[in-house]
Amino acid sequence: MNTVLYQTKKVNFLSKSRGGAVPPSVFQSGRLQREVVFSFWSKVHIMDYGLFCLNNRVPADGMAAPEEGFMKKIVIAGNSGSTENYAEALTRLGASCTVTTDCRFAGDFDALLLPGGGDIDPVLFGESDHGSRKIEPGLDRKQLAMLDAFVRLSRPVLGICKGMQIINVYFGGGVIQDLPTNYAHQYDGRDQVHPSHAVPGSIFHQLYGADFNVNSAHHQGIGSPGRGLSVVQYAPDGVAEGIVHENLPVIGVQWHPERMCFARRREDTPDGSLLLSHFLSLTVS
Secondary structure, three states: OEEEEEEEOOEEEEEEEOOOOOOHHHHHHOOOOOHHHHOHHHHEEEOOOOOOOOOOEOOOOOOOEOOOOOOOEEEEOOOOOOOHHHHHHHHHOOOEEEEOOOHHHHHHOOEEEEOOOOOOOHHHHOOOOOOOOOOOHHHHHHHHHHHHHHHHHOOOEEEEOHHHHHHHHHOOOOEEOOOOOHHHOOOOOOOEEEEEEEOOOOHHHHHHOOEEEEEEOOOOEEOOOOOOEEEEEEOOOOOEEEEEEOOOOEEEEOOOHHHOOHHHOOOOOOOOHHHHHHHHHOOOO
């Protein structure tokens, strides 16, 4: 098996094929887009996170040359009809958004957003149902499959509300099915607002400082953090409000930044677009 390293801006591609190195023309044509999810190790292994430059020109020297005015492509893995707020906020920040839960197309996108929604099927974290609501087992499994594709590609992921819990379950963590203090967090006709504390040095601390308010619309929370995940933002009652992965560009928040910016900007919380902008900055342009 021959191995060759293709380098692009902030991205390394290690291609492996039985017939020899995969030439740059294959990346240029995008012929690996559908294969990357299903034949990950046999075709391409992305060493660093960032844009898989399938649709960009790859010159003979292997360095990517992104087109002028490149628009970052974000996939929102949720149900169409319930993701408008996320798409609107990201579009205002210059991104292009597509809603799909089909992981076969993961390679077409620069980053993944896992949106809020109902509760996760407790079977997925090894428990019976004792307090979960509005479970969508099929959607849960599709979101986990999409997350798996992006983790394998080492591309950026942002989980919001349920999306943060999906991340934790994927990495082997638990979910508290009904918080003892759910009255302080759950949606009651409108988002609640409560204080939070960010760990010094964390991305949330860098963006918002040590203490800041967040909105809240959930009755569940993460339990024990999954492998490689750290809780770096907390509510006063100890509920996890923000997580990061130690090695991957994976971030989760229990709050809703898309409902804290632009037309939905609140006076009692900071600007949620700061976090969304940071998420987009993790992609390679």
